[in-house]
Amino acid sequence: MPTINKKPKRQYTNKSQEAYRKRRKIYNTKRWQRMRDAKLMEQPLCIVCQLEGKTVLASQIHHLRTFTQEDDENKMNALAYDSNNLIPLCYHHHYCIHHSWLKGATTLEEIEQYTKAHLEEEEKEKDTSKKQLNNSYIF
Ligand SMILES: [Zn+2]
Numbered sequence: 001m002p003t004i005n006k007k008p009k010r011q012y013t014n015k016s017q018e019a020y021r022k023r024r025k026i027y028n029t030k031r032w033q034r035m036r037d038a039k040l041m042e043q044p045l046c047i048v049c050q051l052e053g054k055t056v057l058a059s060q061i062h063h064l065r066t067f068t069q070e071d072d073e074n075k076m077n078a079l080a081y082d083s084n085n086l087i088p089l090c091y092h093h094h095y096c097i098h099h100s101w102l103k104g105a106t107t108l109e110e111i112e113q114y115t116k117a118h119l120e121e122e123e124k125e126k127d128t129s130k131k132q133l134n135n136s137y138i139f
Pocket residue numbers: 046047048049050056089090091092093
């Protein structure tokens with residue numbers, strides 16, 4: 001019998017399984033879908049892009065404070081359905097806030113600070129690559 005090389009099933013920790021279950025529970029409701037649509041109508045632009053001086057339509061709604069860590073159903077719903085806890089983001093910046101340089105920002109002030117620091121960092125990098133480019137012309 002040839003052995004079929006099956007990829008091992010991805011192991012989820014109980015915690016992330018639980019978070020996944022909670023997200024499904026909220027995102028499948030009409031109440032959430034209405035709320036998300038209303039928020040996108042009210043604030044159609046990605047707030048991080050705006051901080052960067054760009055006008056980009058938001059495609060996703062992010063919870064500043066995550067509801068997936070709440071065990072109490074009432075507290076979870078309170079966070080999930082709190083309009084003040086929601087911000088519109090573009091796909092890229094939604095990725096950043098969960099996995100990259102915006103990670104850990106849970107208030108608008110923090111998002112502003114992180115974005116400012118990130119822009120400064122980018123400027124520095126531009127400067128260094130410019131210098132490197134200039135140097136490469138010196139023989
Ligand atoms: Zn954006």
